Amino acid sequence: MAKEKMTGAQALVRCLEAEGVEYVFGIPGGAILPVYDALFDSKKIKHVLVRHEQVGAHAAEGFAHATGKVGVCFGTSGPGATNLVTGIADAYLDSVPMVAITGNVSSALIGTDAFQEADITGITMPITKHNWLVTDVEDLPRIVKEAFYIARTGRPGPVLVDIPKDIQNAEFEFEYPDSVNIPGYHPPVREEPRLKDAAALLRSASRPVVYLGGGVRTSDAYDEVKAFCEFLNAPVVTTVHGKGALPETHPLSLAMFGMHGARFANYTVQNSDLIVALGARFDDRVTGKLSTFAPEAKIIHLDVDPAEISKLVTATVPLVGDLKALLPQLTQEARKVFDQFGRPDISAWKARVAEWKEKHPLRFKQEGQKQILPQWAVVKLWEKTQGKAIVTTGVGEHQMFAAQFWQTSYPRQFITSGGLGTMGFCLPAAIGAQLGRPGELVIGIDGDGSFQMTLQDLATAVDLKLPIKIFILNNLFLGMVRQWQELFYDNRFSETPLSDLPDLVKLAEAYGCLGLRARTPEELDGVLDKALAHNDGPVIVDIRVRRQEKVFPMVPAGAPLNDMIDAPENEKR
Amino acid sequence: MERNETRPTGATHTISLLVENKPGVLHRISGLFSRRGYNIASLTVGPTERPEYSRMTIVVRLSSKPVEQVVRQVQKLVPVVEVRELAPQDLVERELLLAKIRTPEKNHAELRALAETYEASIVDVSPDSLVIEASGTAGKLDALEERLAAYGIQELCRSGRIALERGFKTLAPPNLK
Numbered sequence: 001m002a003k004e005k006m007t008g009a010q011a012l013v014r015c016l017e018a019e020g021v022e023y024v025f026g027i028p029g030g031a032i033l034p035v036y037d038a039l040f041d042s043k044k045i046k047h048v049l050v051r052h053e054q055v056g057a058h059a060a061e062g063f064a065h066a067t068g069k070v071g072v073c074f075g076t077s078g079p080g081a082t083n084l085v086t087g088i089a090d091a092y093l094d095s096v097p098m099v100a101i102t103g104n105v106s107s108a109l110i111g112t113d114a115f116q117e118a119d120i121t122g123i124t125m126p127i128t129k130h131n132w133l134v135t136d137v138e139d140l141p142r143i144v145k146e147a148f149y150i151a152r153t154g155r156p157g158p159v160l161v162d163i164p165k166d167i168q169n170a171e172f173e174f175e176y177p178d179s180v181n182i183p184g185y186h187p188p189v190r191e192e193p194r195l196k197d198a199a200a201l202l203r204s205a206s207r208p209v210v211y212l213g214g215g216v217r218t219s220d221a222y223d224e225v226k227a228f229c230e231f232l233n234a235p236v237v238t239t240v241h242g243k244g245a246l247p248e249t250h251p252l253s254l255a256m257f258g259m260h261g262a263r264f265a266n267y268t269v270q271n272s273d274l275i276v277a278l279g280a281r282f283d284d285r286v287t288g289k290l291s292t293f294a295p296e297a298k299i300i301h302l303d304v305d306p307a308e309i310s311k312l313v314t315a316t317v318p319l320v321g322d323l324k325a326l327l328p329q330l331t332q333e334a335r336k337v338f339d340q341f342g343r344p345d346i347s348a349w350k351a352r353v354a355e356w357k358e359k360h361p362l363r364f365k366q367e368g369q370k371q372i373l374p375q376w377a378v379v380k381l382w383e384k385t386q387g388k389a390i391v392t393t394g395v396g397e398h399q400m401f402a403a404q405f406w407q408t409s410y411p412r413q414f415i416t417s418g419g420l421g422t423m424g425f426c427l428p429a430a431i432g433a434q435l436g437r438p439g440e441l442v443i444g445i446d447g448d449g450s451f452q453m454t455l456q457d458l459a460t461a462v463d464l465k466l467p468i469k470i471f472i473l474n475n476l477f478l479g480m481v482r483q484w485q486e487l488f489y490d491n492r493f494s495e496t497p498l499s500d501l502p503d504l505v506k507l508a509e510a511y512g513c514l515g516l517r518a519r520t521p522e523e524l525d526g527v528l529d530k531a532l533a534h535n536d537g538p539v540i541v542d543i544r545v546r547r548q549e550k551v552f553p554m555v556p557a558g559a560p561l562n563d564m565i566d567a568p569e570n571e572k573r
Numbered sequence: 574m575e576r577n578e579t580r581p582t583g584a585t586h587t588i589s590l591l592v593e594n595k596p597g598v599l600h601r602i603s604g605l606f607s608r609r610g611y612n613i614a615s616l617t618v619g620p621t622e623r624p625e626y627s628r629m630t631i632v633v634r635l636s637s638k639p640v641e642q643v644v645r646q647v648q649k650l651v652p653v654v655e656v657r658e659l660a661p662q663d664l665v666e667r668e669l670l671l672a673k674i675r676t677p678e679k680n681h682a683e684l685r686a687l688a689e690t691y692e693a694s695i696v697d698v699s700p701d702s703l704v705i706e707a708s709g710t711a712g713k714l715d716a717l718e719e720r721l722a723a724y725g726i727q728e729l730c731r732s733g734r735i736a737l738e739r740g741f742k743t744l745a746p747p748n749l750k
Contacts, residue, residue: 121597122597122600125597125600125601125604126604126605126608129649129651130650130651133596133597135596150651182651183593183654183746184592184593184650184651184652184653184654185651305649306645306648307642307645307646307648307649309645310639310641310642311642
């Protein structure tokens with residue numbers, strides 16, 4: 001590529017174009033004005049004007065999660081940059097590839113407490129894979145190239161590039177590098193994967209379970225995982241980010257386990273003698289009390305990030321590498337061992353699992369209820385769409401109802417804030433997902449508390465005429481906190497009841513989109529049909545649900561995984 | 574740090590790092606140690622045979638976490654080119670000590686003799702104080718410090734450990750050699 005004279009800001013836009021960036025989510029401001037001026041001339045990049053930078057970051061996450069591409073967001077210096085922080089932290093914990101670009105005050109002003117100055121590289125150091133403060137415009141193309149490379153490779157995650165205003169204005173000879181050379185990145189894998197040891201464990205196990213996490217999505221290893229699970233013919237559990245890694249309608253699937261997993265899923269993990277963890281990280285929300293987690297299980301842990309191996313649960317056989325490349329080798333190795341020594345007999349184990357599944361299903365009983373149960377609303381929605389939708393959620397009870405009852409068939413179909421647990425994630429993620437996958441049905445399942453944290457960006461969705469459908473399971477409570485207060489704080493509902501504000505139908509109308517409401521079970525059918533049929537911009541659906549409904553079963557924080565509590569009324573159902 | 578009443582417990586490990594010599598790298602590394610709860614007993618950083626890289630020697634005190642976990646987390650930092658735990662039997666370690674002793678001139682001869690025993694030297698003398706410089710292993714310096722305490726240590730400064738592996742092995746990965 002021939003060199004070309006231009007400013008840093010123009011060069012940034014050219015870099016983004018070279019990376020194939022289609023959408024940027026952001027808001028302009030003083031310290032990023034030169035970049036926005038350069039963006040004005042780009043014919044390839046569409047900028048999405050959000051109303052709060054946090055939404056820009058979450059929308060970039062939603063886009064990235066839905067497409068597998070890198071999400072990009074912009075913010076100006078100071079508050080613009082700090083508003084991105086929650087989204088960056090969210091992307092870090094959920095391994096979502098993201099490049100955040102911030103303007104900063106001019107180099108000469110850095111360190112002087114200038115207007116709208118914040119040390120955003122210092123602030124985001126613990127929540128990015130890496131970040132850069134650009135000090136010389138000549139470095140800019142290389143840094144942007146490295147930023148995208150680091151964001152999307154290995155264990156994906158967010159990076160941040162902070163560009164002072166004078167660097168944006170500085171002129172230089174632009175050339176985009178073809179390759180990256182980062183000596184400290186991609187350290188050589190020192191050990192050969194111990195596939196033979198892993199295969200021997202698979203052969204000797206009589207109570208195996210496969211545990212799938214978000215790594216299946218990030219590695220794009222759906223087919224490889226399905227082949228492995230079917231070859232092993234063992235029960236399969238997932239994390240919330242593993243939803244759809246194996247279709248939840250698959251006979252081997254026990255769906256999600258953990259704090260709000262089904263009893264049968266937790267019992268299976270707890271009683272197993274071998275756990276095959278694929279792209280998962282033994283988070284406290286799935287293990288329960290660590291010292292009592294699956295006491296008899298040996299662990300095969302396959303992960304691309306060596307630092308996850310034996311971080312919380314000691315791996316009997318660690319396999320460090322990319323799931324998509326490594327898992328077929330494991331399947332092949334195990335096949336050889338099984339052919340030679342015979343398949344292990346796990347029929348008794350599978351019968352036990354089937355019995356648990358029969359005896360302890362996830363349950364709720366809408367019949368005879370005057371109010372809509374949130375679980376039923378999720379199930380109805382699933383039935384009406386046959387699950388053929390991309391779901392985004394907020395964080396709270398509604399999220400767990402959705403995780404429990406929305407059966408997911410493919411990765412990138414259930415987009416949620418798992419690690420950080422960020423309320424307000426649903427609407428921004430739906431915006432990003434719909435832009436990334438324009439032809440598909442995007443449904444948001446949100447809570448009233450969660451929705452109100454980012455609702456101003458309905459304006460963005462209306463601007464873009466996005467046909468997203470946000471279903472708010474409205475219980476006029478900060479429901480998950482209320483649930484903990486009822487169960488563990490003696491019904492002392494400190495600051496969890498929410499007033500019946502705003503009127504969500506009128507709010508939708510104020511933003512120029514369709515607002516609907518269902519108050520009774522009888523109303524729900526018609527309202528859902530109407531919402532799903534509406535394709536002229538967003539729909540907000542206020543579903544009034546039984547206020548006291550709680551998510552069960554539940555492993556109390558710090559309790560063993562099989563020590564689950566249930567509602568007395570659930571036992572009757 | 575280790576001289577507090579509440580002395581932290583756990584084994585110490587010497588971790589050696591080759592890092593890019595760029596602004597903010599120390600912040601990235603010390604930040605990782607503090608947020609993940611790895612207790613730094615000492616940290617030194619300085620130039621290497623190549624100006625683009627610095628070498629850090631971190632002595633970390635761990636009570637519950639395995640040292641491999643620390644190494645793997647540090648390895649993930651992009652400016653960290655290489656990191657390894659140096660096995661105690663395989664390393665040459667040194668630390669520098671400067672101690673100011675407030676003591677009347679009549680004791681100076683005695684202190685000179687003590688310094689000689691520890692291969693230390695007197696680097697500054699005034700009528701009622703002197704500064705002793707010593708280098709060696711942490712154990713040797715601890716012993717010297719104990720002896721000096723009898724004379725009244727007015728100020729003490731220790732550099733923290735630096736270390737290299739014995740033999741031909743080096744930290745730099747093959748692509749940098």
